[in-house]
Amino acid sequence: MHTSIADILKQNQLSVTGSRTKILELFQQTGGALAHADIELKTGEQFDRVTIYRTLQTFVEKGIIHTIPTADNSVLYALCKDQCSEGHHHDNHIHFICDDCGTTYCLEQVAIPEVRLPNGFTKKQTDVVVSGLCNKCS
Amino acid sequence: MHTSIADILKQNQLSVTGSRTKILELFQQTGGALAHADIELKTGEQFDRVTIYRTLQTFVEKGIIHTIPTADNSVLYALCKDQCSEGHHHDNHIHFICDDCGTTYCLEQVAIPEVRLPNGFTKKQTDVVVSGLCNKCS
DNA sequence: GTAACTGCAAAATATTTGCATCCTT
DNA sequence: AAGGATGCAAATATTTTGCAGTTAC
Numbered sequence: 001m002h003t004s005i006a007d008i009l010k011q012n013q014l015s016v017t018g019s020r021t022k023i024l025e026l027f028q029q030t031g032g033a034l035a036h037a038d039i040e041l042k043t044g045e046q047f048d049r050v051t052i053y054r055t056l057q058t059f060v061e062k063g064i065i066h067t068i069p070t071a072d073n074s075v076l077y078a079l080c081k082d083q084c085s086e087g088h089h090h091d092n093h094i095h096f097i098c099d100d101c102g103t104t105y106c107l108e109q110v111a112i113p114e115v116r117l118p119n120g121f122t123k124k125q126t127d128v129v130v131s132g133l134c135n136k137c138s
Numbered sequence: 139m140h141t142s143i144a145d146i147l148k149q150n151q152l153s154v155t156g157s158r159t160k161i162l163e164l165f166q167q168t169g170g171a172l173a174h175a176d177i178e179l180k181t182g183e184q185f186d187r188v189t190i191y192r193t194l195q196t197f198v199e200k201g202i203i204h205t206i207p208t209a210d211n212s213v214l215y216a217l218c219k220d221q222c223s224e225g226h227h228h229d230n231h232i233h234f235i236c237d238d239c240g241t242t243y244c245l246e247q248v249a250i251p252e253v254r255l256p257n258g259f260t261k262k263q264t265d266v267v268v269s270g271l272c273n274k275c276s
Numbered sequence: 277g278t279a280a281c282t283g284c285a286a287a288a289t290a291t292t293t294g295c296a297t298c299c300t301t
Numbered sequence: 302a303a304g305g306a307t308g309c310a311a312a313t314a315t316t317t318t319g320c321a322g323t324t325a326c
Contacts, residue, residue: 069207113251120273135258
């Protein structure tokens with residue numbers, strides 16, 4: 001069973017408001033990643049652009065969502081999957097961007113491969129972004 | 139021996155101009171990745187902001203440089219290493235961003251690990267961005 | 277009731293486009 | 302000389318900030 005949206009917010013000491021609930025819902029429904037513009041559109045533009053910026057920023061700070069690096073330099077956000085299993089934090093999964101439909105997937109089932117760095121370099125986080133065709137477009 | 143900057147430009151059907159030469163030089167000297175702002179600063183702001191935008195865009199189109207995905211959503215560019223070995227194009231190397239000094243390194247010596255995708259997904263390109271502390275900051 | 281959140285306005289940044297001039301070939 | 306490249310001005314787009322009004326707890 002999963003944690004309700006309101007619970008996620010409360011667990012992070014955030015008040016339960018319309019925009020936050022709606023935006024989190026949107027992430028849960030989508031499953032994948034969303035850009036700022038997607039959110040504006042898909043919420044029916046009922047929220048101020050600024051509110052969306054601030055909401056996303058808050059979510060990132062609290063670790064509810066994270067940003068995804070993309071080769072085309074757009075800004076994408078996705079749910080941190082372990083938001084439900086509170087405590088442990090390891091969003092170490094691969095992101096896949098479809099060149100055709102543009103959808104971004106968080107491939108939870110694909111583990112991040114180990115990377116060996118040269119001497120003197122310390123690894124904190126590894127982001128892997130794979131692009132190509134998704135299962136719907138190929 | 140390596141190809142001169144002027145030759146790189148000529149090979150790509152570009153006229154050899156001050157801004158292009160200076161910016162390519164900067165990339166060669168730096169070795170690592172540069173943001174638009176870095177270029178403005180390090181060239182001593184002798185070129186128009188617009189010229190830099192257009193130069194970078196041209197270089198990306200010609201495959202002389204490429205963009206690097208970053209988790210903090212800034213725009214970074216780096217030389218495509220095989221610009222000299224014309225033909226084959228596989229900038230498959232890892233990018234490392236130092237959390238402390240902010241420098242981005244292209245770790246040519248570290249191979250991109252193989253990633254196995256779920257059925258139906260086709261891989262075209264893999265980008266790996268590792269963050270942490272570099273050998274100067276640790 | 278109080279602190280936190282939102283929306284509006286506006287400022288600050290970043291990026292793109294048009295056009296006249298200058299430089300490379 | 303001709304075409305491409307640059308610089309300036311200005312149009313767009315994006316993101317941030319301040320503040321007053323509203324909402325959650």
